[in-house]
Amino acid sequence: MSGIYIHIPFCKQACIYCDFHFSTTLKNKAALLTCINKELELRKEELTHEPIQSIYFGGGTPSICTKAELAVLLETINKNYAVDPSCEITLEANPDDLTKVKIDELKSIGINRLSIGVQSFFEEDLVWMHRAHSVKDATACIDHALQGGISNISVDLIFATPLLTDDKLEKNIKILTQLAIPHLSCYNLTIEEKTSLHHLVKLKKVVPVLDEVAVRQFYFIRNHLQQQGYEHYEISNYAKPGSYSKHNTSYWQRKKYLGVGPSAHSYTGYSRSWNIRNNETYIRSLTQNKLPSEMETLTMNNRFNEVLLTGLRTQWGVNLTELKQEFQTQYTSFQNQIIPLVNEAKLIVTEDKLTISPSFLIMADRIASELFII
Numbered sequence: 001m002s003g004i005y006i007h008i009p010f011c012k013q014a015c016i017y018c019d020f021h022f023s024t025t026l027k028n029k030a031a032l033l034t035c036i037n038k039e040l041e042l043r044k045e046e047l048t049h050e051p052i053q054s055i056y057f058g059g060g061t062p063s064i065c066t067k068a069e070l071a072v073l074l075e076t077i078n079k080n081y082a083v084d085p086s087c088e089i090t091l092e093a094n095p096d097d098l099t100k101v102k103i104d105e106l107k108s109i110g111i112n113r114l115s116i117g118v119q120s121f122f123e124e125d126l127v128w129m130h131r132a133h134s135v136k137d138a139t140a141c142i143d144h145a146l147q148g149g150i151s152n153i154s155v156d157l158i159f160a161t162p163l164l165t166d167d168k169l170e171k172n173i174k175i176l177t178q179l180a181i182p183h184l185s186c187y188n189l190t191i192e193e194k195t196s197l198h199h200l201v202k203l204k205k206v207v208p209v210l211d212e213v214a215v216r217q218f219y220f221i222r223n224h225l226q227q228q229g230y231e232h233y234e235i236s237n238y239a240k241p242g243s244y245s246k247h248n249t250s251y252w253q254r255k256k257y258l259g260v261g262p263s264a265h266s267y268t269g270y271s272r273s274w275n276i277r278n279n280e281t282y283i284r285s286l287t288q289n290k291l292p293s294e295m296e297t298l299t300m301n302n303r304f305n306e307v308l309l310t311g312l313r314t315q316w317g318v319n320l321t322e323l324k325q326e327f328q329t330q331y332t333s334f335q336n337q338i339i340p341l342v343n344e345a346k347l348i349v350t351e352d353k354l355t356i357s358p359s360f361l362i363m364a365d366r367i368a369s370e371l372f373i374i
């Protein structure tokens with residue numbers, strides 16, 4: 001299984017916590033989309049004969065694109081790649097873009113899954129985050145999507161924000177579970193460098209929440225959603241049975257994917273590459289038929305560490321038999337390294353599966369990094 005990721009680097013306004021690549025001026029939008037089309041054509045050999053099971057429009061805000069712009073990109077993909085008939089085609093969307101008409105348009109061109117950036121159902125939280133939408137937009141767009149026949153929906157929520165009390169978090173979760181949204185991504189607010197939030201924290205205008213609050217909210221979400229029949233299948237992701245995101249799952253299971261557009265990453269299992277994070281340079285380069293990317297070949301140690309990092313974040317964990325077969329050299333020292341972590345009940349070994357114990361889940365990345373082979 002392979003996937004295609006298309007990065008649409010435009011947003012109406014900048015959310016204070018965001019460190020993705022995007023521009024709030026749309027002046028280069030047409031030229032940039034033309035170049036993404038060209039990149040899709042130039043790189044078709046990279047996925048020859050691979051059935052494409054997931055196409056993902058991420059960003060930025062892909063819902064900023066018109067029906068015609070998205071249709072051209074999908075047409076290019078269909079013409080140049082072996083798209084599986086059951087392909088999951090996801091569009092990341094902001095609520096203010098998802099009118100009834102827009103939902104019908106998206107459905108008509110083949111979008112069959114929406115990932116909606118709701119973040120909170122409280123106006124003051126949205127204002128604090130500098131989101132472009134209102135609570136009314138959020139509830140209306142979910143309604144439009146369900147009525148319009150796109151029921152495969154994922155909603156993003158953020159927790160551990162300064163204004164989010166436990167009561168408000170409970171209400172946010174209740175609204176979504178009552179609507180039976182099949183997939184939820186719940187992210188712990190992180191303070192990334194070069195964001196407005198980072199600047200505000202440095203100026204002491206924002207006080208980050210205490211770790212204990214973040215931990216409490218993480219487990220509140222987990223317990224509540226599990227009681228409502230959701231599987232906690234990755235540290236930030238919950239799904240009703242069978243509603244896993246094919247796109248995200250392929251990342252965590254290290255499947256091959258092609259990423260096009262500025263800042264997009266690609267992965268072959270043996271190498272990674274990434275496009276330049278600048279719209280003007282991206283356009284200039286593609287206009288001259290040059291790919292604006294850099295590539296890194298992954299060493300056995302890199303690949304081994306990735307298996308641990310991605311696997312331990314998921315409910316499937318790491319398959320020890322496969323790990324031993326693929327990484328015989330690394331496995332010998334790894335075997336000794338896991339003993340203390342198993343004794344401290346941070347890691348659990350069940351038959352041939354290694355997982356993080358639920359009470360240490362929130363520390364999955366740190367625990368995985370303790371096992372890295374350098």
Ligand code: SF4
Binds near residue numbers: 010013015094
């Ligand atoms: S809409 Fe999404 S990509 Fe754009 S600034 Fe906000 S969080 Fe970042």
